[in-house]
Amino acid sequence: MKGVKCTNCASVFYPKRDCCPKCKSTKLDETEMGDSAVLITHTELWAVPKGISQMPLVLGIVQFDNGARVLGQLTAKEVKIGMHLKPVWAVVRKIQEKEVYGFKFEPV
Amino acid sequence: MPREVAIVGCGMAQFGNRTDKSLMDLLKEASTKAMEHTGLGETNVSALYVSTMLAGELTNQTAIASALADELCLVPAAADRIENGPASGGSAVKNAYLAIAAGLFDIVLVVGGEKMRQVPGDRITDLLATMTHPTAEYIHGVTLPSLAAMFTRLYMNKYGVERKHLSMIAVKNHENGLKNPYAHIHRKITLEGIYSSPEAEVNNPVIADPLRLFDMCPISDGAAAVVLCSADIAKRFADKPITVAGVGQATDIHAVSQRPDPTTLNAVKISSQQAFKMAKLEPKNMDVVELHDAFTILEIAESEDAGFFEKGTAHKAVEAGVTSLGGKLPINPSGGLKARGHPVGATGIAQVAELTWQLRGEAGERQVKDAKKAFCCNFGGFGNNVVSFVLKRED
Amino acid sequence: MENIDSMLSLDWDIPKKPYPAKAITLPTGSKMVVREISREEVPFLLDAIRPLLTISADYYDIVSARMYAELLGWYRYRVRNEYCLVGIVDGELAGIVNNRLYDSKTCISYHTMALKRGGRVGAHLFAAKQEHAIENLGVDQILVTAESPIGFNRWMVEWNLEPRQGMQHELGGANAYALTKEGYYLRKSKLVFGERPVPQALLEEALHFKVVAPDMVKDART
Numbered sequence: 218m219k220g221v222k223c224t225n226c227a228s229v230f231y232p233k234r235d236c237c238p239k240c241k242s243t244k245l246d247e248t249e250m251g252d253s254a255v256l257i258t259h260t261e262l263w264a265v266p267k268g269i270s271q272m273p274l275v276l277g278i279v280q281f282d283n284g285a286r287v288l289g290q291l292t293a294k295e296v297k298i299g300m301h302l303k304p305v306w307a308v309v310r311k312i313q314e315k316e317v318y319g320f321k322f323e324p325v
Numbered sequence: 326m327p328r329e330v331a332i333v334g335c336g337m338a339q340f341g342n343r344t345d346k347s348l349m350d351l352l353k354e355a356s357t358k359a360m361e362h363t364g365l366g367e368t369n370v371s372a373l374y375v376s377t378m379l380a381g382e383l384t385n386q387t388a389i390a391s392a393l394a395d396e397l398c399l400v401p402a403a404a405d406r407i408e409n410g411p412a413s414g415g416s417a418v419k420n421a422y423l424a425i426a427a428g429l430f431d432i433v434l435v436v437g438g439e440k441m442r443q444v445p446g447d448r449i450t451d452l453l454a455t456m457t458h459p460t461a462e463y464i465h466g467v468t469l470p471s472l473a474a475m476f477t478r479l480y481m482n483k484y485g486v487e488r489k490h491l492s493m494i495a496v497k498n499h500e501n502g503l504k505n506p507y508a509h510i511h512r513k514i515t516l517e518g519i520y521s522s523p524e525a526e527v528n529n530p531v532i533a534d535p536l537r538l539f540d541m542c543p544i545s546d547g548a549a550a551v552v553l554c555s556a557d558i559a560k561r562f563a564d565k566p567i568t569v570a571g572v573g574q575a576t577d578i579h580a581v582s583q584r585p586d587p588t589t590l591n592a593v594k595i596s597s598q599q600a601f602k603m604a605k606l607e608p609k610n611m612d613v614v615e616l617h618d619a620f621t622i623l624e625i626a627e628s629e630d631a632g633f634f635e636k637g638t639a640h641k642a643v644e645a646g647v648t649s650l651g652g653k654l655p656i657n658p659s660g661g662l663k664a665r666g667h668p669v670g671a672t673g674i675a676q677v678a679e680l681t682w683q684l685r686g687e688a689g690e691r692q693v694k695d696a697k698k699a700f701c702c703n704f705g706g707f708g709n710n711v712v713s714f715v716l717k718r719e720d
Numbered sequence: 721m722e723n724i725d726s727m728l729s730l731d732w733d734i735p736k737k738p739y740p741a742k743a744i745t746l747p748t749g750s751k752m753v754v755r756e757i758s759r760e761e762v763p764f765l766l767d768a769i770r771p772l773l774t775i776s777a778d779y780y781d782i783v784s785a786r787m788y789a790e791l792l793g794w795y796r797y798r799v800r801n802e803y804c805l806v807g808i809v810d811g812e813l814a815g816i817v818n819n820r821l822y823d824s825k826t827c828i829s830y831h832t833m834a835l836k837r838g839g840r841v842g843a844h845l846f847a848a849k850q851e852h853a854i855e856n857l858g859v860d861q862i863l864v865t866a867e868s869p870i871g872f873n874r875w876m877v878e879w880n881l882e883p884r885q886g887m888q889h890e891l892g893g894a895n896a897y898a899l900t901k902e903g904y905y906l907r908k909s910k911l912v913f914g915e916r917p918v919p920q921a922l923l924e925e926a927l928h929f930k931v932v933a934p935d936m937v938k939d940a941r942t
Contacts, residue, residue, distance in 0.1 A: 230583055231461075238578045239585070258476075258478045258482075258587075259475065260471050260478065260533045260534055260535075260536075261533070261534045262468065262471045262474070263530075263533065263874055264446075264450060264468065264470060264532050264533065265447070265466060265468075266447060266450045266451040266454050266466060266468050267447045267450075267451045268466070269466040271466075272873050272876075272877050274466050274471075276465060276466065276467060276471050276475065277475070278475055278581075278582045278587070287582055288461055288462055288465060288467065288475075288580070288581070288582045290465050298482070309464055309465050309466065310466050312464070317464050319460075319464050319465060445870070446870070512747075512748060512838055513748055513749070514748055514749070515747070515748065515749030518745055518746055518747040518748055518749045518750075519747050522913075523913050524745045524746070524844070524913040524914075526910055526913070527840055527843050527847070527910075527911060527913060528745070528746060528747040528839075530843075539747065
C-alpha cells in the first residue's frame with residue numbers, strides 16, 4: 218500500500234497526492250504505508266449507496282503507525298476503537314456495473 | 326472603494342415534495358415573490374445568479390440561469406449559474422455581493438432551487454456522495470451520512486456530546502419549523518418519541534451509527550430568492566435595508582481523514598472569522614443565527630467553530646435551552662435544514678431570506694425579538710467549502 | 721350444494737387467541753393503539769384503502785389492491801385463518817396489517833399499509849402482526865416477501881430473515897424469507913414495543929376509530 222511522505226515536514230498521506238496539505242511543499246516521495254494501523258472512528262451504514270452490496274456497510278478511519286489517517290471499509294463484524302487492523306486489497310464496490318478495487322481493513 | 330450592499334427583499338417557494346411544480350416553476354415562484362416583496366415595480370434587475378447543484382443531472386435542462394432570465398422577462402440582465410455543492414446558495418449571494426460592491430451591477434436577483442425528490446433515494450445518496458474525495462472516500466461507499474457519523478463518534482468521545490443532545494436539536498428545529506409556513510416538515514416530535522421511550526429504537530432508527538433518522542435533514546424540492554442592491558439606492562425599496570456587513574469563504578482539506586483535527590470544521594472557523602472581521606463585529610453581538618444542520622451534530626460543531634461557544638461546550642448550551650427560539654441565542658429559528666428542508670442549491674439563500682425576515686421584523690410566530698444582527702453559514706461538501714455572512718439592520 | 725358451500729366457506733380451523741391491545745409511543749409523542757379487528761369491521765377498512773387503488777407511485781396500487789382482496793376475502797369467508805390488526809392515532813385509522821395462518825405452525829405474512837406517514841406506523845404494525853403470530857398463535861415460522869425492494873434489503877437484515885430456497889410465497893410466487901420463532905425472540909427487544917394494558921379512554925377511542933383520507937404514505941410492504 219503506497220502513500221506519500223512529505224520531504225519537508227515528514228507528514229504521510231494516503232492516497233497519494235502531489236502537494237502536502239500541511240506545509241504546501243510539492244516535494245513528496247512515495248512511501249510504503251506498512252501493515253500496522255489502529256481504528257480511531259467507525260460507523261455502520263444502513264442507507265447504502267448504489268453499487269454497494271453489503272448491508273450494513275461498516276466503515277472506519279484508521280491511523281497508521283506513520284501518522285497517516287485513512288478511511289476504508291472494515292471487514293470485522295465487531296469493531297472497537299483502538300483495535301489493530303491491517304490493509305487488504307479487495308473489491309470495494311461497483312461503479313456503473315464495473316468492479317472497483319481498494320484497500321479494506323481487517324483485524325490483525 | 327467597494328460599495329455597501331443591502332438586501333431589500335426575499336421570497337420562497339415552499340420546500341417539500343413538490344410534485345406540483347417543475348424546477349423552473351419553483352425558481353420562478355421564489356423569484357417573483359422576492360421581486361414583489363422588494364417592490365421593484367418598473368426597475369430592472371441588472372443580473373441574475375441561479376444556484377443549483379443538481380439541475381442538469383436531474384432535470385433535463387442545463388444553462389438554467391440563461392433560461393430563467395427569459396422566463397422571468399429579465400432579459401437582457403446578466404446571468405450565471407453558481408455551483409458549489411450544498412454551499413451553492415451562499416456562493417451565489419457572495420457573487421451578487423461582489424458584483425454590486427465592485428460597482429458592476431446595481432440590483433441583483435439571487436435564486437436557488439432543486440428538484441430532488443422524484444429520484445430514488447439511493448441515487449440521490451450516491452449523487453451527493455460524489456462530493457466526497459474520489460479515491461480516499463467515494464470508492465469505499467462513503468456517503469455524507471457516514472462521514473457525519475464518524476465525525477459524530479469522534480465528537481462524542483472527545484467532548485462528551487450524547488445522543489440526547491442531538492435529539493434535543495431535532496426537537497427544537499421541528500418546533501421552530503411548525504412556525505415556518507415555507508418549511509418542508511411540519512411535524513412536532515418529542516424527546517420521548519425519538520429518544521427516551523423504548524419505542525425510540527424503532528421511531529428513530531440508526532441510519533449510520535451513532536446517527537439516526539431524526540438526526541438527518543430530509544431530501545426536499547424547493548426554491549428561495551433574495552434581491553440585493555447597492556446601499557445608496559436601498560431606501561427606494563426598504564425602510565430598513567439589511568446590510569451585508571461581512572462575507573467570508575474558506576475551503577478545507579477534501580478528505581476528512583487527512584484533516585489535522587477531524588473534529589474541527591476549519592472552513593467554518595476561517596470563513597466566519599473573515600465575515601466578523603469585515604463587519605467589525607463578534608459572535609457575541611449576534612441576535613439570531615442560521616446554521617447548516619444537514620446533520621444535528623453540525624449545528625453543535627458549527628456553533629463552536631463559528632465562535633458562539635467554546636469548543637466542546639455547545640451541547641451544554643443546547644441542553645440549557647440557550648439556542649431555542651426563546652433563548653439567549655436562537656439558532657435556526659426557521660427550523661434549520663432539519664425541518665425547513667434542504668433543496669441543496671436553495672438552502673444558502675433560504676438562510677439569508679430567513680435572516681432578512683428576522684431583521685425586518687417579518688418572521689411572524691418565529692420572530693426573534695429585536696433582532697438586529699445575524700450570522701449564517703452555508704456548508705459545502707463535508708465542510709470543505711463554507712460561505713459565511715454577517716447581516717445587520719441599519720437603524 | 722351444501723358440501724360445496726362448506727368446502728368454499730372458510731374460517732378459522734385452528735385454535736385462535738385474541739390479540740391483547742397495546743399502546744405505542746410514536747415520534748410525535750402521540751400514542752398509537754394497536755388492536756385486532758373483527759370481521760364486521762372490514763368494510764370500514766375497505767373504505768380507507770379504496771382511494772389508494774389508483775396510486776402507482778411506491779407500489780401503492782398493487783399493495784392496496786392485494787390487501788383489499790385479502791380483507792374482502794376474509795369478510796366473505798373465502799380466505800382461511802386470516803387476521804388483521806389496526807393502528808389508531810388520535811381516534812383515526814393510521815395503519816393496517818394482515819396475515820393468515822397456513823397451518824398451526826406456519827404463518828403467511830400478507831401486507832402492511834401505513835395511512836399516516838412519517839410516524840414509523842408501518843414498522844410498528846409489521847412487528848405487531850408477527851408478535852401475534854409467534855407469541856399468541858404459536859407458529860414456528862412466518863413467511864415474508866415484499867412488493868417494494870426499497871427497504872426490504874434492510875428489513876431482511878434487521879429481522880434476520882432466512883431465505884427459503886425453492887419455496888414460493890403465496891403472494892405471486894416470489895422467493896419466501898422466513899422469520900423463525902428463534903429469530904423473532906433474538907430480535908424482539910429491538911423491534912417489538914408497546915405498553916399493556918391500554919388505558920381505558922384510549923381503548924374506547926380506538927374501538928370507534930374514524931377513517932380519514934390517507935396521506936400518501938411511503939411504507940407499504942409485507
